[in-house]
Amino acid sequence: MEGTLSFCILRIIVLFAPSCGSSKINIKDHSVVHITHSIIQVANITLYIDKHRYVCKDCGKTFTQSISFISKRNSISNTTKQIILEKLKDNISFSKVAKELNVSIQTVINVFDDNVKVSRNTLPNILCIDEFYFKVAKGIKYPCVITGFHPFKIIDVIRSRQMSQLTHYFGNIMPSERNRVKYFVSDMNDTYREIKALFFPKSIHIIDTFHVVLLFTNALNMIRKRIMKKYNVKSYEYYFLKTNWKSILMNSNKLSKKEKVDSKTGEVYTFKERFFNDLMIFPELYEAYMTKDDFLYYEKKSEVKKVMNMINIFIERCRNASSEEMRKCGESLNKWSNEIANGFIKNEYNLNITNAKAERMNRTIGDILRNAFGYKSFERLRKRVLYIEREKSKK
Numbered sequence: 001m002e003g004t005l006s007f008c009i010l011r012i013i014v015l016f017a018p019s020c021g022s023s024k025i026n027i028k029d030h031s032v033v034h035i036t037h038s039i040i041q042v043a044n045i046t047l048y049i050d051k052h053r054y055v056c057k058d059c060g061k062t063f064t065q066s067i068s069f070i071s072k073r074n075s076i077s078n079t080t081k082q083i084i085l086e087k088l089k090d091n092i093s094f095s096k097v098a099k100e101l102n103v104s105i106q107t108v109i110n111v112f113d114d115n116v117k118v119s120r121n122t123l124p125n126i127l128c129i130d131e132f133y134f135k136v137a138k139g140i141k142y143p144c145v146i147t148g149f150h151p152f153k154i155i156d157v158i159r160s161r162q163m164s165q166l167t168h169y170f171g172n173i174m175p176s177e178r179n180r181v182k183y184f185v186s187d188m189n190d191t192y193r194e195i196k197a198l199f200f201p202k203s204i205h206i207i208d209t210f211h212v213v214l215l216f217t218n219a220l221n222m223i224r225k226r227i228m229k230k231y232n233v234k235s236y237e238y239y240f241l242k243t244n245w246k247s248i249l250m251n252s253n254k255l256s257k258k259e260k261v262d263s264k265t266g267e268v269y270t271f272k273e274r275f276f277n278d279l280m281i282f283p284e285l286y287e288a289y290m291t292k293d294d295f296l297y298y299e300k301k302s303e304v305k306k307v308m309n310m311i312n313i314f315i316e317r318c319r320n321a322s323s324e325e326m327r328k329c330g331e332s333l334n335k336w337s338n339e340i341a342n343g344f345i346k347n348e349y350n351l352n353i354t355n356a357k358a359e360r361m362n363r364t365i366g367d368i369l370r371n372a373f374g375y376k377s378f379e380r381l382r383k384r385v386l387y388i389e390r391e392k393s394k395k
Contacts, residue, residue, distance in 0.1 A: 220285070
């Protein structure tokens, strides 16, 4: 039965001294050790071993008999170790594995630390880099995850997005390998731009559409909150801005077109129609919403001239916007115009190259952190992420 704890007493008898092969041996002393041994995963067996220490009459050396299914100085069997490592291939916490196998959490951690060795994968043709929040030390709280875009695979997790850390990391990779990178995909971070210029000068830098849309979305939300503060909390305007925040950040093609009948007037309407009627009450917000929405409809894989013309149109729209938030978006678009354009221009792989897969990897790391209620060691987190992802790719 699951959770049953069985007991077994073994006595190990030695016939020959391992140092000289002599059979002239005496028992010097003995002790009983207990070993957790999971022969099957539904029952945990504790072996109590009467372990003798011997002395050889010929050479005078003392020794103990080794046990084939137990590593030296361990209190769990090799079988239990393998079960621990197998379970840790999935996103399951150390504590849950410990509970299932009736061992301590520290034992599970020690097995993982001692037996899992991971190194980075070689750099891909399309390199995506993004950061996630994980405070490991004072001043260091944003490690980076590097992924390959096509095919998707995790390359490595770097301790920090700080310039010194990234320079040290990429500086230790041979130029011949770095030169394989043809596309460098990141968000609008000046450090990444410098890293690209230093270590991947031949690559094309892409700021994907997701981060531009995120720029607009953040501006929209700031405008919404700013306007909302001007109204009484009991007013309809306040109610609309408060309750429709998701719709305000949503693409227009996702707004419901299902017809409804107003119970008071009998008017037939759709949510989308009524939403836009109300949104136009707030000119700054409506203007920002339409700018973001229009940006989403431009085609990818276009020619250079067409793309640059499109980017310039949106720079001007933002620069001439009535809200300060959108004018700041225009400054960012202008600063990163070439990199943003590269995300729209047709590439040699005929792919829509984005940072979406790196973002997905960030969510996976977030799940690992939540399941474990956090990690204290960055190196352990790095190994766990790589271990889980690489094992997943084998399935």
